[in-house]
Amino acid sequence: MQQTLRLTEIFYSLQGETRTTGLPTVFVRLTGCPLRCQYCDTAYAFNGGQLHTLDDILAQVAAYKPRYVCVTGGEPLAQPNCIPLLQRLCDAGYEVSLETSGALDISAVDTRVSRVVDLKTPGSAELARNRYENIAQLTRNDQVKFVICSREDYDWAVSKLIEYRLEQRAGEVLFSPSHQQVSARNLADWIVADNLPVRLQLQLHKILWNDEPGH
Secondary structure, eight states: OOOEEEEEEEEEEEOOSSTTTTSEEEEEEEOOOSOOOTTOSOGGGSSOOEEEEHHHHHHHHHHTOOSEEEEESSOGGGSTTHHHHHHHHHHTTOEEEEEEOSSSOOTTSOTTSEEEEEOOOGGGTOGGGOOGGGGGGOOTTOEEEEEEOSHHHHHHHHHHHHHHTHHHHSSEEEEEEOTTTSOHHHHHHHHHHHTOSOEEOOOHHHHHHTTOTTO
16 A cells, blocks of 8 residues: 555745745645644644645655755644655655654654754743654754744743753754744844854745745
């Protein structure tokens, strides 16, 4: 029997986040997520979707002739066949990233994949779902993301940055302001004032397309 995944959409756009911001990327959005972060902007991927074979997904990706592929959700790792999909995308020669909530084990993910791992702040409403064991799995190919909802979230994120020496474990540490909750200007000022070894991340797709699906 062929391996399948429940898929919400595949689309080609500019990467709006992470260290490849602004680069044309194919997004493979898998369906389903066990978390309910209060700021989630992809709730349409919680349910529905259609089953596709891995062969079909690879064929759809190849049609765009991309260099970069991002597997996202939802929470992609909630579907076990995400693991072989990531491996096959790497085998096909793409530069592959995975956007994951940090609530599920990342250890089985192909090390060629840049794992973009969230650490959920108190303001996310999903703080208890953080799987801190994932931190030991991080490599310089990976990225850690904090979505900052308040000054309290910022202070919490700084404490975790220091506690786990995240800038030494991951290739990038990303601080992103939660849309309409923290201003990018304020977050930028805090980062500069504290001389943090982190990258301010703005969501380019929101700036350009205002969260329109397919971007």
